[in-house]
Every structure is written in structure tokens, then in C-alpha cells.
Amino acid sequence: MKPPPEKHSSPCPQSCSFTLYRLVGNAQPQRREGENIKSITPESTLSQNALSLYLFRVAKPQHMELGEGRNITRIPILYEDRSVMAIDKPAGWLLVPFSWQRTQRNLQAAVTSSISAGHFWARSRNLKFLRHVHRLDGDTSGILLFAKSLGAVDTYSDLFETRQMEKTYLVVVHGVPKQTEWTCTAKLASDPQQVGRMRVDNKEGKDCETSFRVRDTNGTWSLVEAFPVTGRTHQIRVHLLDSGHAVVGDDYYGPDAGDGHKHLPPQRTPYPLGLRAATLAYFDPFLRKNTRIKAPMDDFITAFGFQPPPKPTKPEARTGPHLKTEN
Numbered sequence: 001m002k003p004p005p006e007k008h009s010s011p012c013p014q015s016c017s018f019t020l021y022r023l024v025g026n027a028q029p030q031r032r033e034g035e036n037i038k039s040i041t042p043e044s045t046l047s048q049n050a051l052s053l054y055l056f057r058v059a060k061p062q063h064m065e066l067g068e069g070r071n072i073t074r075i076p077i078l079y080e081d082r083s084v085m086a087i088d089k090p091a092g093w094l095l096v097p098f099s100w101q102r103t104q105r106n107l108q109a110a111v112t113s114s115i116s117a118g119h120f121w122a123r124s125r126n127l128k129f130l131r132h133v134h135r136l137d138g139d140t141s142g143i144l145l146f147a148k149s150l151g152a153v154d155t156y157s158d159l160f161e162t163r164q165m166e167k168t169y170l171v172v173v174h175g176v177p178k179q180t181e182w183t184c185t186a187k188l189a190s191d192p193q194q195v196g197r198m199r200v201d202n203k204e205g206k207d208c209e210t211s212f213r214v215r216d217t218n219g220t221w222s223l224v225e226a227f228p229v230t231g232r233t234h235q236i237r238v239h240l241l242d243s244g245h246a247v248v249g250d251d252y253y254g255p256d257a258g259d260g261h262k263h264l265p266p267q268r269t270p271y272p273l274g275l276r277a278a279t280l281a282y283f284d285p286f287l288r289k290n291t292r293i294k295a296p297m298d299d300f301i302t303a304f305g306f307q308p309p310p311k312p313t314k315p316e317a318r319t320g321p322h323l324k325t326e327n
Contacts, residue, residue: 083284084133084156085145127148131146133157133160163230165281166227167279169227172247175244177224189201196252197253198235212225221274221305247273247275250275271303
């Protein structure tokens with residue numbers, strides 16, 4: 001019987017695009033379903049050893065795979081380095097406490113369970129830990145940042161808390177704003193009449209600030225960029241409601257409240273709420289350089305009947321679709 005490959009320690013950083021294994025004797029690496037062995041290279045410095053030592057490369061999936069069997073959900077990985085991983089969160093996944101099991105779409109619980117189960121997307125990265133650093137509403141899609149260690153959770157959480165994270169959202173709203181650019185500073189507080197809902201309360205509420213810029217309009221809806229300075233619960237949604245232009249598909253605020261997304265056209269199914277986290281930019285304290293993460297936006301824009309911007313003539317070089325990796 002051929003012995004299984006045993007792990008081989010290597011100075012290669014965790015974010016490399018391959019995983020290293022040691023093969024004993026004449027054993028060959030066994031291909032498992034879902035694993036793509038790219039190459040096998042002898043290590044010349046150990047050629048005199050009685051045991052043959054080989055390194056082979058296993059391509060890392062560019063997505064998470066959560067769930068089992070036919071219920072697997074593939075979530076694209078947008079960016080990854082030694083400390084963090086950013087995913088393209090689909091609408092419908094909730095960021096609730098790990099122990100909160102009243103939904104099968106508890107994202108943190110699903111990620112933790114997948115890592116513990118040794119699923120290939122995590123095993124190929126030697127991941128032992130992944131925890132979200134900030135939050136997105138359940139029906140909001142787009143960039144969600146995870147940290148790979150408790151120390152990284154603290155570091156990147158501090159960047160959010162000290163407003164060193166530059167966030168951009170793309171929003172589809174009802175109506176046509178009178179101004180092409182404006183800033184809302186209405187204070188927000190919890191609504192005592194409805195649990196989980198926020199309201200404008202300029203007397204008792206917390207300071208908030210969001211800037212907006214109109215990108216396009218079709219007469220019924222408008223495509224707006226939102227730049228939140230603070231990060232209060234439902235901040236963008238309530239500030240737009242206060243400006244007279246509720247988010248399309250918002251089941252909490254505005255004309256769509258209480259609809260429950262019952263009458264979505266097929267193209268809107270992935271985007272029940274017209275709110276998507278588009279970019280995240282920050283100065284990385286570990287890499288000591290500026291980092292900018294972008295989510296793909298064309299499908300979101302066209303789902304609401306708008307035309308995406310023209311493609312650049314020289315697209316940015318990437319290691320895969322929407323994926324950047326720091327070595």
C-alpha cells in the first residue's frame with residue numbers, strides 16, 4: 001500500500017498559490033476529486049536522501065464552498081493575503097452569532113464548519129481560522145472582509161472603528177434625486193416601535209455621515225454611489241430614506257417595506273435589495289502599502305436595468321477572475 005503524502009514544512013507564505021507535500025519513497029500524489037495537481041518538481045538539494053522528496057502544486061480554488069452535496073454554495077474570493085480574505089457575499093447570508101441556528105444561512109457558522117471539516121478550499125490554504133471583521137446586512141451583497149487570526153481581527157476592526165477604511169457602495173433608489181451630489185448627517189437611533197429598525201433621531205441619535213453621488217437614472221430609479229464615513233446599522237438605507245429616495249427592494253424602509261421580495265423578476269433574484277458593497281480601500285498595517293478591493297458590478301447594474309460602464313482598454317492584471325493574491 002502506498003503511504004499517504006505527509007505535510008512538508010516550507011518557508012512559502014500561506015498566501016502562495018500552491019500547497020506543499022512530502023511524498024515518501026516512490027509514492028505518487030493521489031488525485032482527489034476537486035484537486036488539480038499542476039506540477040511535480042524534485043527538490044534537488046535532497047536528492048541524496050534515501051527517500052524521494054517531491055513538491056507538487058495544488059491550485060487553490062478562487063471561491064469558498066459552503067454546505068454539502070446539492071446544497072453547496074460557491075462564494076467568490078475577491079482578494080487574499082497573509083492576514084485577510086475578502087469574499088463577494090451573496091444576498092441572503094446573515095452575519096449573526098455562531099450559536100444562532102434559526103437559519104441555515106448563518107455565514108460565520110458555515111465558514112467555521114467548512115474549515116473544521118477540511119473542505120478543499122480551506123485545506124488548500126491550510127486555513128485554521130477565519131472571522132468576519134465587519135458586517136453587511138442580510139440582503140446586501142458585495143465585499144466582506146475576513147481575518148485569518150485573532151490578532152488580525154483586532155487590527156482590521158480597529159481600522160473600521162477609527163474610520164481608516166474607505167467604503168463605497170452602489171445603490172439603486174426610487175425616484176430621481178434633485179441634486180447630483182449631497183451629504184446626509186442625520187443622527188440615527190433604534191426605533192422603539194420595531195426591533196431591528198433604525199430611525200432618524202437628531203436629539204438622541206448617534207452621529208452619522210454619508211455622501212452620495214448620482215451615476216445614472218432611468219426616470220423611475222436612479223443609480224447612486226454611497227460613501228459612508230461612519231458605519232451605523234442601516235445607515236445608507238435610512239439616510240437615503242431621509243433624503244426622499246428609499247433603496248429599491250428595501251423590506252424595512254420605504255415603499256417596498258413588508259413586500260418580502262415576493263415579486264422579483266428572474267434577473268433580480270440574486271439582488272433582492274438594490275445595495276451592494278463595491279470597493280474597500282485601506283493602508284494595510286502588515287503589508288505597509290495601500291490596498292484596494294473591488295467587487296464585480298456589471299451583473300448588479302444590469303439586473304436593475306442600467307447600462308454598465310464601458311470596459312477599460314487595458315484591464316488590470318489579475319491572478320484569476322476578480323482575484324488578487326499577495327505573496
